[in-house]
Amino acid sequence: MTADMMTFLPADAAGDALPLHLVEADGLEAFVEGQPDSVAAWVRANGFAGGLGQVLMVPGEGGAPAMALVGYGDAAARARGRFWLGGAAPKLPAGAYRLATDLPHETLEAEATGWLFSAYTFERYRAQPAHGARLVAPEGVDAARIEAIAAGEALARDLINTPASDMGPAELEAAARALAEAHGATIAVTTGAELLEQNFPMIHTVGRAATEARAPRLIDIRWGDDGPALTLVGKGVCFDTGGLNLKGGASMGLMKKDMGGAANVLGLAKILMARGMPLRLRVLIPAVENAVAGDAFRPQDILTARNGLTVEINNTDAEGRLVLADALAFGAEENPDLMISFATLTGAARVAVGPDIAPFFTDDVNVASALGSAGAVVADPVWRMPFHEPYETMIEPGIADLDNAPKGGFAGAITAALFLRRFAGPRARYTHFDIYGWVPAAQPARPKGGAGQGIRALHAALPGILGL
Template sequence: MPDLTTLVQPDRGQPARTIHLIDAKGFDAWLAAQPPRHRTAALAQKLAPTGYSSAILPGDGPEDWSVVSVVANVERLTPWCLAKLAETLPEGAYRVDGRDPGKAIYGWLTAQYKFDRYRKKDDKAQGARVLLTGDPARMEEALRLAGVAFKLRDRINTGANDMGPADLEAAAADLAKDYGAALTVVKGKEVEKGYGMLWAVGKAAGEGREPRLIELEWGNPEHPRIAIIGKGVCFDTGGLDIKPAAGMRLMKKDMGGAAHALALAELVMQHRLPVRLHMLVPAVENSINGEATRPGDVMISRKGISVENSNTDAEGRLILGDALTRAAENDPELVFDFATLTGAARVALGADLQAVFANDDTLAAELLAAAESEADPMWRMPLYEPYKEALKSDVADMVNAAEGPFGGAITAALFLKEFAPEKAQWAHFDIFCWNGSAKPGRPKGAEAVSLRATWKVLKDRYAG
């Protein structure tokens, strides 16, 4: 990961090129007011009243130039307003004319992310594009958010051969060491004794990649207890209900929920939020061998609910169910779980809009308001109780996956609700965490989603 402090720095009046921002609605008026050489340069570079459009404006000398960029609303900058410039401008220092970049600092940073773990190293020195800001507090917040987002992206982009259950455990161990947290790991045969669904999913993975429940606790026990849970399926073959090749291609990202839990937990500890944090990552690989769980097998969950495995490719909800039960044993007041859980959520909402289910209207309203404020989009989906009928089993208390193509994200969330703490406010995030194509500030590949919104909710609630 690059040193992010080299990409955004306090504005102390040092030399820097100017970035002029103009509203898309005011484009014609701005263009008409420009001197002829600026109008000529803008038109030659096809500057247009659309987001991310930009041009270089000449000055009096060959090195005396500035930048103009079009934004939707110059009074309300989003995280992505300057991201395209951070990808395309020449190296050097820049300041926004007449205002602080604010939330746009985040996109400036994330636009300069590169995943190069498996590439030959480029020995040529790369110059930085540096953004200046007069708001040190905003700068520090953006640096922290971008820092955990870079780690999150790295973990999801990494091949499953280098990001297995043991690697997630190592990531949690590093967090525990860095922030003085307590780490507990139950793994291998010990999982079988207390976490029947987690064991059923991960038992076929083999030595070195055994299933495990990773737990991290931090903070004053007298403070409000919160739980953050992330699905850690490090690779998903689908089990005996095996996925086709196309469906398996990106299954290294099936631990995206775990990556989000690690990132949000780090933000909590970095800011020393006055909470008692309990982070849980059920980590497995859904593999196939002679020990693999079969369709029709019945598992006994940690909660004691018997579950008939109606689809071995509906494994994420199983491991989350046991983790939710474990979290409930400590009576948290707030629980977030993150999971790349269902294709049905993507069919309903697409890749960019994340599905959230909540058992409390107040919590849901906070999350949606934060999503709007942070340009971190999510949409509340219903926990429609009549659909629970589809989870009935002929031989057990319930099945893990309903038959048929309808309402899959809802029935998955209803399954989880059976294991969520009854007295806690609980939100389940069915996330995609992947950019199929590049956007400014969001390169193709892994992406942090719902992270900034959930962090804002936690900060607003507990920071005081």
């Protein structure tokens, strides 16, 4: 992927760009009637019916393309997905296009975002085909904002797609440093034995079995001097073997993406900093590898977290909540106005809502409403899940304050979220996203692989939530 492909052409390029028409199936006849007879004949002869995703190049005098048509189906068909304009972009010949169809503002913004997303390719290990269709910035959209969103999404995808051989804790730190330096942020990193000295015992414990080169660490980025305080916490388990409760091969196969929470908060931070959001941003990433070695932590060990709570380990494969706990407790010590965690935390969340929806937990109805509304507008589907109080007893083993893996298998996403809430300070100030961070099968503008989830919804909702 080249960065320029994920930007719009400037408005002054419109004069040389081909008009691109979105044509709904039930609006095809009206469109054709408004065109010259030669265009109408060409459309009919080629069987273009306005079906969702259909693409047709229409020639002008001398046979050169005069316009492009993209089928836009009907509302019912479009509701079964998103980014339909972006999905059509790879089918178009290389060149410059300008959108020649009026769309409602929110739809236009979402479709323009999808167009930029469609230009993403992951080329670190092998050259990948990329389409050469470029779009002139549509009139009425904030092109710079959408380009910043696309850049943040690309960062999240790149980090998740990179295998653990090249994206361990040290490499994740390097990516965080590069981001901080690019935007004038400060960064501090606590590594290895320093974690014990600085009272991050659970981050150290989970990561201590890894090699010295892949030592555990806590990454702490700060940016901005004024405005409300926002703390983002991202799970950075760069590879998860399951520890001594070793995963099977099928379950371990995608564990390079277990740092998807960290990738998403870095992608969101990139957007917020690039857009100059008036806030005090902090990003905390506990970066570890959950490895197997003689000093790996064990089932039935009891750990003491940063905030003094004790945790009985009943499954070493429920490690993400342990490293997040120390990071959340650290973040809560400054009483931020809002603290949000992102983590690829539980299979239970995937069973509940599938891979396409980002479930979130919050005690604040205003945050919930803002996120739900924003997610619908920006085509970033989210869904509120409950911090169900009666399940608190399920995470209390008796021998310690908390159990990291309650038996029985019920409500796994909820009990994990309740566990995290014990470390996050005032309840109304904490929201948790349990994301998948992966597209299992290619979708329009969303290739198979790493993905941002929930970060565009949160970006859109933050001004209302924080009063910006």
